[in-house]
Amino acid sequence: MRGIILNNAYSGIADSQSERLRSEFLELGVSVDIVSNKDLSTYTTELGGIASSFDADFCIYLDKDKYVLKALELLGVRTFNSFQAIEDCDDKMMTHLLLTRENIPMPITIPGLLCYRSEHEIQLASVEKIENKLGYPIVVKESFGSLGMGVYLAHNRLELFRVMEKVKLKPHLFQQFISTSFGTDVRVIVIGGKVIASMKRQSATDFRSNIDLGGVGTPFDLPKEFEKIAIDTATALNLDYCGIDILFGENNQPLICEVNSNAFFAEIEKVTGKNIARTYAEHILSKLK
Numbered sequence: 683m684r685g686i687i688l689n690n691a692y693s694g695i696a697d698s699q700s701e702r703l704r705s706e707f708l709e710l711g712v713s714v715d716i717v718s719n720k721d722l723s724t725y726t727t728e729l730g731g732i733a734s735s736f737d738a739d740f741c742i743y744l745d746k747d748k749y750v751l752k753a754l755e756l757l758g759v760r761t762f763n764s765f766q767a768i769e770d771c772d773d774k775m776m777t778h779l780l781l782t783r784e785n786i787p788m789p790i791t792i793p794g795l796l797c798y799r800s801e802h803e804i805q806l807a808s809v810e811k812i813e814n815k816l817g818y819p820i821v822v823k824e825s826f827g828s829l830g831m832g833v834y835l836a837h838n839r840l841e842l843f844r845v846m847e848k849v850k851l852k853p854h855l856f857q858q859f860i861s862t863s864f865g866t867d868v869r870v871i872v873i874g875g876k877v878i879a880s881m882k883r884q885s886a887t888d889f890r891s892n893i894d895l896g897g898v899g900t901p902f903d904l905p906k907e908f909e910k911i912a913i914d915t916a917t918a919l920n921l922d923y924c925g926i927d928i929l930f931g932e933n934n935q936p937l938i939c940e941v942n943s944n945a946f947f948a949e950i951e952k953v954t955g956k957n958i959a960r961t962y963a964e965h966i967l968s969k970l971k
């Protein structure tokens with residue numbers, strides 16, 4: 683059985699995650715290669731088939747490059763996570779829409795309107811609808827953001843206009859600000875439908891609790907309702923592996939903030955002492971039997 687761990691061609695962002703996974707696979711007696719997708723060629727052929735320089739039975743996909751991922755699946759490679767799961771999580775608005783099928787609690791979320799040209803002006807009628815539904819402050823997110831970088835907080839109409847102008851040509855969403863969760867959330871790792879680790883993340887300086895923006899992780903004993911919502915979410919999106927962000931609503935009600943199909947685990951391994959890489963490797967091998 684041949685497996686690879688696939689990384690983005692341009693960034694080395696998942697290098698240490700790849701090494702951790704490879705070493706745990708080795709301890710389990712399985713050798714996997716770390717490959718960048720620049721070293722692969724996949725293409726459709728004149729005869730309507732698909733070809734690749736790639737030869738493996740399974741692939742741990744640490745990138746979000748959807749074309750290579752789809753090509754691998756069409757070639758019959760078992761990918762972790764699957765194409766569909768990565769696609770559904772990569773787009774935050776799509777994630778929220780799909781979770782409604784399972785009635786999973788989340789902040790009120792409104793899709794941003796598609797705008798094709800920079801000279802088109804922000805629509806006041808749409809601004810008024812958003813204000814009336816959400817009230818200030820309003821969270822605005824780029825649908826394809828990560829590490830807190832595409833998440834904004836608008837406190838009034840002027841700020842909202844500024845943010846809308848900034849994001850209008852990209853897919854985005856508007857969201858109810860959960861003030862009871864200011865600067866705080868819970869990160870939960872779910873593998874194979876089981877909660878493996880959880881930590882609280884707290885920022886002293888920002889409404890976003892992302893570690894990259896200064897948030898600090900501490901171990902957190904997950905209450906039953908948080909565990910249930912995390913498992914329901916991972917199951918609804920068919921995720922083998924994920925990191926789920928959960929906000930604290932009124933009376934500590936858990937609300938799904940977002941789902942990361944490609945969550946980094948270095949920090950949560952450090953904070954909780956849990957061996958995430960080993961658990962993921964064992965899950966993958968059990969699925970391949």
Ligand SMILES: Nc1ncnc2c1ncn2[C@@H]1O[C@H](COP(=O)(O)OP(=O)(O)O)[C@@H](O)[C@H]1O
Pocket residue numbers: 789821823827828829830831832833857858859860861863864865866867889890891892927929939940
């Ligand atoms: N609706 C919200 N109410 C309060 N805080 C929020 C809300 N949405 C996001 N946040 C904060 O911003 C952080 C980043 O948002 P998130 O949707 O997880 O984007 P990213 O993919 O960039 O991490 C969250 O971890 C949380 O601390």
Ligand SMILES: [Mg+2]
Pocket residue numbers: 829830927940
């Ligand atoms: Mg997040």
